[in-house]
Amino acid sequence: MRFFRLPAALSSSRLRTASRVPLLQVVKTSVATVAAWFVAILVLPSELPIFAAIAALLVVQPSVNQSFGKAIERSVGVIAGVIIASLIGLLFSGQTWVILIAIVVSILFGWVFRLTPGSANQIPISAMLVLAIGAATPGYAIDRIIETLIGAALGVIINVLIVPPVALGPAERDVTLLTGELASSLERLAAALGTPQTQQQLDALMIQARLLRPMRESAEASVRQGEESLTLNPRQTAHRTRLEDIHRLLDRLSPIVTRVIGMTRAFHDHYDASLVEEPSLQSIAIQLRRAAHDLRLLTRTTEAPDAEPSVDEVPALTAPLRIIRPEPEHWMLFGSLMEDLRRIREEIVGSE
Template sequence: MSFSAPLRQLVRRHREPAVVQTVRSTAAAVIAYVVALRLSGEPAPLTAPLTALLVVQVTLYSTLTTGIRRVNSVVAGVLLAIGFSALVGLTWWSLGLIILVSLTIGPLVKAGEFVPEVAISAMLVLGVTRVADTAWDRVLETLIGAAVGLLFNVLFVPPVWVGPASEAITDLARRMRALMVHITDELDQHTTVEKAAARLHEARRLDNDIAQVDAALRQAEDSLRLNPRVREGLLSRLVLRTGLDTLEICAVVLRVSCRTLTDLAHARPAEPLFPTHIAQALRELYAHTAVAVESFAQLITAQVSANAEEA
């Protein structure tokens, strides 16, 4: 009984991006190591699983782009090390010079975020005795790791992450609705400065929530690219992106409203924020807006979740 709850939680999380990424990266790294043992002359070809670990991403599109940048960075570093070893060998000044040249060349070979890997590869190869043999073994291992990583995601196509992005948008709308409901309940009451400031802080936290939703949406957009499972990915991408933009504008307006309520709480410390008739009108306004925000989120995610007509 004690093990059933964690097991159920693991089963529910098996499609989360972090879990999928962990399983896929581990499998690809092990396969790359086994292949490199057969094809490389190194007794422990760890460059291959390292490359596969870095190449395999949670989407097919990011795997392809990452693999190309990774291979570019390692090959450039190895070629630099071969040239330096033939001319000067390893000294303190040649080490500094090869790092400087590597970091300069990195952007030119389109290494992207792997620019430091150019210098790392060059240093590792320059520091061994049999530079030429080790250099080409390292290139071979890198190609093996990159090829395994790419083929792994081609043969085992990653899932489409539109669903998690849609859930993130829906959760954001629910948090905005909950905040507006709390504001509605306090409009015709005496509101302390501390309570109003707490609502303002809650509204400001929506900025972080929007950033997290944006990251989930970018991942969903990447999962639609080059994915054979997707037929109408452009529509999903446009609807969710424009929907998030609209919710972001709503969050800004809501934050400004909370700022105004906080200022009123400062100005009216011993009385309600609004007269009764104004408070009633604002209660209706916030209540309708809260429902509209949540319904809008259901509408833009209806293609993967809820009923569009009802929303």
């Protein structure tokens, strides 16, 4: 008995996502679609309000700003498509192939004016429907524009009225994770400075440090989504300070990521077995652990800026570091570690 596998393009992973859309989003989309349907019927009772329902369905987005953008895209696409269809219909009235001309002209119109995919795809669809369905119906094109505007407006209104989402939780989480991983990377480097390392250990240390870059990119993307969720959001005043705190912390962490990767790279590239005999290396390791300690304090002070610090929450990276002259072959490594450590301290304590 033979079994056949579905092509990769038809596998369930191509059809399903790792997480569901929030239930609130589903409720808002349903309410907006139903409201657009009935309002359009009251205003234009002659036709089923398909355009209004589709507009509302597409306009409800995770943020108010995105909904507003989709409403503009949808409206511009429908209006342009209706105008193109009307002009071509006047020139080639009664011809069945005029629909193909309208589709091609609409696609080229979107390309020439560099329209977004939402608008560019809507233009040929609107033109095709106007010529195929409404060619014999007077006023059909104007009615469809009004219908689309009703659906788009209701989509934005419903998204504003029903608990506009604020996506600051993921931003706060990702920035906190980045802070913790930065501190762990400094502690791993401090531990490596005091013990002999194999090539495999050095490579593993470098790989772990490089993973900081995608974590930083993820945190930056989450912060951008947080900013997007507050744009045009009636609830933005209550959350703006929180977003600014997250943004300031990420701005401080971003150069530290570069420094930590650079320190790890210098240790990886300039390591030799005689390094463990350097008397000043343990002093640098101590400072790295203090820097890790102070990095973790950044998230605590951001979450509770007015709280009294405990003994463990007092910054430790304060004492000046004195270096005994290293062996000549280690000068480059020591200089690199010291300079990056100095800049990390400046970012942590907020020095200019």
